[in-house]
Amino acid sequence: MYLLPVTERTPIPYEEALARIVAHVPPPKPVEVPLAEAAGRVFLDTLVADFSLPPFRRAGADGFALRSRDVEKASPDRPVRLRIVAELAAGRTYDAPLGAGEAVRLMTGTAFPEGADTLLRLEDGEVEGDTLVVRRPLPPGRDVFEAGEDIRQGEVLLRPGDFLTPGAISVLATFGRTRVRVGRRPRIGILVTGDELLAPDEPLVLGKIRESNSFMLGAQVAMLGMGAHVYGVVPDERELLYARVRSALEEVDVLITTGGVAVGDYDLIPETFRRVGGEILFDRLAFRPGQLTTVAHVDGRMLFGLSGNPGAAFVGFYIFVRPYVLAYMGLSPERALHPRVPAVLEEAIPGRRRLPVYARGCYRWEGGRIVARTLGPDSSSYLSTLVRANALLYLPAGEDLPAGTEVETVLLDVAPH
Amino acid sequence: MYLLPVTERTPIPYEEALARIVAHVPPPKPVEVPLAEAAGRVFLDTLVADFSLPPFRRAGADGFALRSRDVEKASPDRPVRLRIVAELAAGRTYDAPLGAGEAVRLMTGTAFPEGADTLLRLEDGEVEGDTLVVRRPLPPGRDVFEAGEDIRQGEVLLRPGDFLTPGAISVLATFGRTRVRVGRRPRIGILVTGDELLAPDEPLVLGKIRESNSFMLGAQVAMLGMGAHVYGVVPDERELLYARVRSALEEVDVLITTGGVAVGDYDLIPETFRRVGGEILFDRLAFRPGQLTTVAHVDGRMLFGLSGNPGAAFVGFYIFVRPYVLAYMGLSPERALHPRVPAVLEEAIPGRRRLPVYARGCYRWEGGRIVARTLGPDSSSYLSTLVRANALLYLPAGEDLPAGTEVETVLLDVAPH
Numbered sequence: 001m002y003l004l005p006v007t008e009r010t011p012i013p014y015e016e017a018l019a020r021i022v023a024h025v026p027p028p029k030p031v032e033v034p035l036a037e038a039a040g041r042v043f044l045d046t047l048v049a050d051f052s053l054p055p056f057r058r059a060g061a062d063g064f065a066l067r068s069r070d071v072e073k074a075s076p077d078r079p080v081r082l083r084i085v086a087e088l089a090a091g092r093t094y095d096a097p098l099g100a101g102e103a104v105r106l107m108t109g110t111a112f113p114e115g116a117d118t119l120l121r122l123e124d125g126e127v128e129g130d131t132l133v134v135r136r137p138l139p140p141g142r143d144v145f146e147a148g149e150d151i152r153q154g155e156v157l158l159r160p161g162d163f164l165t166p167g168a169i170s171v172l173a174t175f176g177r178t179r180v181r182v183g184r185r186p187r188i189g190i191l192v193t194g195d196e197l198l199a200p201d202e203p204l205v206l207g208k209i210r211e212s213n214s215f216m217l218g219a220q221v222a223m224l225g226m227g228a229h230v231y232g233v234v235p236d237e238r239e240l241l242y243a244r245v246r247s248a249l250e251e252v253d254v255l256i257t258t259g260g261v262a263v264g265d266y267d268l269i270p271e272t273f274r275r276v277g278g279e280i281l282f283d284r285l286a287f288r289p290g291q292l293t294t295v296a297h298v299d300g301r302m303l304f305g306l307s308g309n310p311g312a313a314f315v316g317f318y319i320f321v322r323p324y325v326l327a328y329m330g331l332s333p334e335r336a337l338h339p340r341v342p343a344v345l346e347e348a349i350p351g352r353r354r355l356p357v358y359a360r361g362c363y364r365w366e367g368g369r370i371v372a373r374t375l376g377p378d379s380s381s382y383l384s385t386l387v388r389a390n391a392l393l394y395l396p397a398g399e400d401l402p403a404g405t406e407v408e409t410v411l412l413d414v415a416p417h
Numbered sequence: 418m419y420l421l422p423v424t425e426r427t428p429i430p431y432e433e434a435l436a437r438i439v440a441h442v443p444p445p446k447p448v449e450v451p452l453a454e455a456a457g458r459v460f461l462d463t464l465v466a467d468f469s470l471p472p473f474r475r476a477g478a479d480g481f482a483l484r485s486r487d488v489e490k491a492s493p494d495r496p497v498r499l500r501i502v503a504e505l506a507a508g509r510t511y512d513a514p515l516g517a518g519e520a521v522r523l524m525t526g527t528a529f530p531e532g533a534d535t536l537l538r539l540e541d542g543e544v545e546g547d548t549l550v551v552r553r554p555l556p557p558g559r560d561v562f563e564a565g566e567d568i569r570q571g572e573v574l575l576r577p578g579d580f581l582t583p584g585a586i587s588v589l590a591t592f593g594r595t596r597v598r599v600g601r602r603p604r605i606g607i608l609v610t611g612d613e614l615l616a617p618d619e620p621l622v623l624g625k626i627r628e629s630n631s632f633m634l635g636a637q638v639a640m641l642g643m644g645a646h647v648y649g650v651v652p653d654e655r656e657l658l659y660a661r662v663r664s665a666l667e668e669v670d671v672l673i674t675t676g677g678v679a680v681g682d683y684d685l686i687p688e689t690f691r692r693v694g695g696e697i698l699f700d701r702l703a704f705r706p707g708q709l710t711t712v713a714h715v716d717g718r719m720l721f722g723l724s725g726n727p728g729a730a731f732v733g734f735y736i737f738v739r740p741y742v743l744a745y746m747g748l749s750p751e752r753a754l755h756p757r758v759p760a761v762l763e764e765a766i767p768g769r770r771r772l773p774v775y776a777r778g779c780y781r782w783e784g785g786r787i788v789a790r791t792l793g794p795d796s797s798s799y800l801s802t803l804v805r806a807n808a809l810l811y812l813p814a815g816e817d818l819p820a821g822t823e824v825e826t827v828l829l830d831v832a833p834h
Contacts (some may be wrong), residue, residue: 035617053800054621062679072779088503090653091613093624107716108679108725109613109798111624144456150799157804163828166636166801170727173617173629196526200452201589206473207510207528214591219456219583224441225642230453262479262525306523310587317632336765342785367761368786368823374782378475383470383527383591386584387574406785 009284011291014319014356016199018337020281021324025299027130028183030331035172038164040225042330047158047175052148054094057112060143064125064132065094065116066103068140071331075135083133103132112144161332183330188221189252190214191231193259193269194308199233212383213258213306213313220317224325228256236260241268245303246276253301256321260309261292269305270294278303288357289380290316311380315358315392318410340394343372343409349402360389363409372409426701428708431736431773435754437698438741441714445600452589453583457642458599459747464575464592470537477560478578481542481549482511483520483558484532492552499549501784512741520549522665529561536560543575578749600747605638606669606748607631608648610658610676611725616650629800630675630730631722637734642744645673653677658685663693671717671746673738676725678709685713686722705774707733728797732775732809735827757811760789760826768817777806780826789826 012020060063074080078358082103086094090107093265098104098115105122106112112119117140122141126133149156157171166170172180190213197211198204211333214230221228230254234244241260248255260269263285270283278296283305289312294305302324306316318338326336343363363372372393375385392410395401428435430697447461476482484497488757491497499520503511507524510825515521516533522542523529529536534557543550555790568574574588579660581589581599607630614628615621653662658677658786665672677686678700687700695713706729710827711722719741723733733757743753760780789810792802809827812818 036635039639044469051621054798055621055626060798074765081582090611091625099655107613109611109626130723145798150796151801157801164636165730166633166640166802167800167806169636170629170633170731171800171804173632174627176627178618194507195525196524200593201595204468204472208508209472209526209591210591212587215452215590216583216587219581219586222642223583226587314583340664341782367760368761379562379567381471381477381562383571383584383588384568384738386682387582387588389584396624 009286009292011059011286014281014285014287015292017282017285017287017295018320018323019161019296020269020322021302022327022333024281024302025324025333026300028328030181031184032179032181032214035169035178038172038180038182039166041164041180041185042326043140043158043164044160044164044181044183045158046156046160046332047117047172047177049151049153049155049157049175051175053151053174054145054147054149057111057147058145059106059108059112059119060145061119062107062122063143064103064105064120064122065098065113066118066120066132066134066138067100067116067141067199068138069116070101071134072137074137079133079135082134084127085134093196093274094393107118107361117141117144120275143249161330161335163331163335164174177344183328185226186253186325186328187233187251188223188226188228188325189248189255190217190228191234191248191255191257192308193234193236193241193257197233197235213308213310215313216310217256217258217317220314220322224322226325236268238268242275245272248302249276249298249301254304254305254321254325256304256317258306258313261294261305261307273298273303273305276303291355295320309377309379309380311360311386314386318392318412319358335356338410340410341370341406342390342406343370343393343405345373345393345401345405345407346371347373348376348403349395349401351398353395353397356397356412360385360388360394361391361393361409363391363411370411371411372407426709428701428703429699431702431704433739434699434702434704434710434712435740438712438719438737439744439750441698441719442741442750444743445716445745447598448601449596449598452586452595452597455589455597455599456583457587458581458597458602459743460575460579460581460585461577461598461600461747462575463573463577464589464594466570466572466574466592468540469570470568470591470593471562471564471566471827474564475525475562476525476527476529476536477562478490478536479524479539480540480560481520481522482515482530483535483537483551483555484515484517484533485535485555487518488551491554494781496552499551500742501517501544501547501549507742519527534558534561537827539546539641549794564703578747578752580748580752597776600745602643603670603742603745605643605645606648606665606672607638608665608672608674609725610651610652610653610662610674612653614650630725630727633731634675634734637731637739638742641739643742653683653685653800655688658689659692666693666715666718666720667768669704671721671738671742672718672724673721673734675723675730678711678722679723688722690715690722694753703772705772708772710737711735724797726797727800728777728795728803731803732797735809735829739776745785755827757825757827760787760808760810760820762810762818762820762824763788764789764790764816766812768815770812773814774812775809776812778808778810778826779806780808780828787826787828789824813822
């Protein structure tokens with residue numbers, strides 16, 4: 001009589017698993033891209049303002065530049081008449097200082113003439129030939145932007161590790177950066193295992209199901225603005241799997257597999273990861289779904305062996321692959337983590353959890369807070385909850401969670417942002 | 418004496434402006450795309466489950482399928498011995514009904530043999546040759562998924578207008594949809610106007626600034642997962658602008674312009690929109706920034722004349738262009754709108770607002786709520802606040818807003834989701 005040979009695995013908390021992954025993120029690899037392709041990338045340089053903004057005193061509206069002291073006694077009955085000495089199109093300048101009794105017509109953004117200190121808006125302007133009639137006083141500084149009031153020369157605007165938002169792209173253009181140094185994106189591969197898997201265009205037969213994980217994971221990668229190479233379905237054959245993983249590793253920085261992680265002897269991923277030279281970072285989690293998630297590191301590349309269950313693979317991507325990919329691009333680990341926000345449980349969840357869980361759920365806003373609930377009976381193999389969920393609720397192990405408990409919640413990308 | 422000819426414009430609330438835009442969204446145009454490219458698109462069909470899921474009773478773990486009544490008296494001292502009649506690889510089936518005293522070894526996902534009603538997990542299995550030794554009773558249904566317990570045949574899984582999330586992609590694959598009908602994305606063009614604009618690689622000269630809006634708007638489009646054709650900078654010349662807009666309209670569904678909307682006589686966008694046959698939906702907002710935003714509709718295409726000020730162009734894209742683009746792809750107008758969430762002001766904002774405002778600000782989570790503040794003195798021409806903001810705070814016109822007031826807030830895409 002003997003026990004089946006079951007690999008000894010030590011479960012670790014998911015926070016520890018994440019820490020081990022983050023510790024193996026290589027330094028970002030700089031690539032130079034045209035500014036027009038830089039949105040959504042991570043900046044690796046420092047952007048210092050090499051001039052002030054506005055670079056010169058500029059008009060904040062279309063109208064007339066004048067000297068406030070010339071019109072300080074103006075009134076509807078006793079208007080002041082100023083001579084319009086120039087009319088400037090956008091981008092033109094008036095190069096002489098403005099004299100007493102003079103005005104210059106100009107447009108929003110035009111350099112303000114020396115000597116002028118305020119602006120009469122075009123729609124308030126009353127013109128007779130080349131004379132401007134002003135019927136009220138104007139305080140100095142009205143609709144005038146001082147040089148440097150927005151940004152001062154020498155100011156640091158972007159730092160290494162900053163995510164390039166549309167606002168960041170705007171300052172890069174303004175400061176003349178037509179090409180920018182950003183972190184290279186990892187090349188990502190997806191490989192699914194399992195003899196029970198059919199392609200989506202194959203007819204169903206008893207005992208088999210259609211393969212959906214490569215599509216789901218490809219979609220998760222696409223939602224990060226990236227692409228992935230899909231290596232397709234590999235049967236549960238030791239040598240074939242080894243050959244496929246080894247050759248995929250010559251082409252990618254991140255290889256995501258699904259299936260083949262369970263403790264049965266047909267489950268080959270941990271062994272394969274070792275055979276390709278991988279150092280196993282963990283092969284068991286004290287966390288659900290995805291208890292048998294196996295992650296290995298080999299020469300600056302990362303192998304994510306996710307569960308074959310769609311729910312577990314989905315969560316595994318979100319909590320492990322995503323932060324790694326974003327940190328690989330140059331985001332700091334703190335910013336690369338999936339953000340969790342507090343939500344108020346709107347149902348009681350009885351304490352039957354041996355392990356902490358990411359439960360699929362739904363959230364909505366109510367009274368200034370996020371309220372959330374789980375989607376009822378669930379399993380990591382279910383697709384129905386995967387398609388309906390807009391949140392993952394972090395439920396700690398053990399204790400009952402009464403309605404009203406605050407739980408940390410991941411809000412999922414259910415619509416574009 | 419005469420007043421300058423200033424176009425008469427009637428300001429409308431931004432909600433009304435948005436309603437006019439939404440009323441002109443054409444019905445979505447179906448295109449068929451491969452499933453691997455469908456993430457982030459809007460589904461135009463209905464997905465009905467044409468079989469149940471699981472399609473058959475399946476094992477929820479690696480182990481041994483058996484009959485619970487065979488082991489109901491098993492104990493550590495009086496184990497029950499079952500004969501292992503088959504060992505099934507993934508995807509294989511056992512075609513005879515399981516007899517009394519029999520067990521089948523199988524893997525997660527394998528079809529459960531007829532007659533078996535529970536599972537002993539592999540790691541709990543004690544095997545002697547072809548005999549399984551069971552030392553405790555097992556309740557029926559343990560680690561067994563019933564056919565249809567996830568999804569029932571005939572269930573509606575996706576409806577027209579649903580956003581294709583990774584979870585949606587997963588069910589599409591499972592139900593064999595290798596090509597899916599989605600809404601066509603609009604072709605988007607960007608055209609900036611202004612004689613004062615230099616290209617980002619040109620040296621600065623007095624009176625001019627570098628053009629940044631086409632890059633910023635291109636980045637905003639890119640953050641929606643789309644591309645835009647950039648028509649570059651067009652000088653403030655009536656005929657040239659007309660020719661460029663007219664020819665751009667032959668290539669795009671959405672044309673975004675910046676600049677040229679102010680009331681001065683160099684400001685040509687409203688006139689140009691009329692000349693190309695556009696019906697002006699509005700040319701003045703009772704709202705800041707972007708009071709002079711001008712939007713026109715021509716033969717199923719939309720012309721968005723945004724302000725030349727980067728802050729106003731940024732907001733204009735977010736509140737008008739973005740919902741139009743998403744609704745064009747097939748999202749319902751409600752889901753296409755930029756979501757606003759309640760935030761608690763952490764500063765007092767004195768009531769000096771003649772119009773409602775989207776103020777650039779920063780938000781963070783605190784005590785289960787979002788707290789937010791504005792970024793100090795601001796102008797729609799400022800870039801410094803554009804690069805630092807992670808939120809837009811909706812401040813109603815007029816009244817003082819004491820600290821603690823709840824304001825509707827847009828959370829901006831400052832990191833990937």
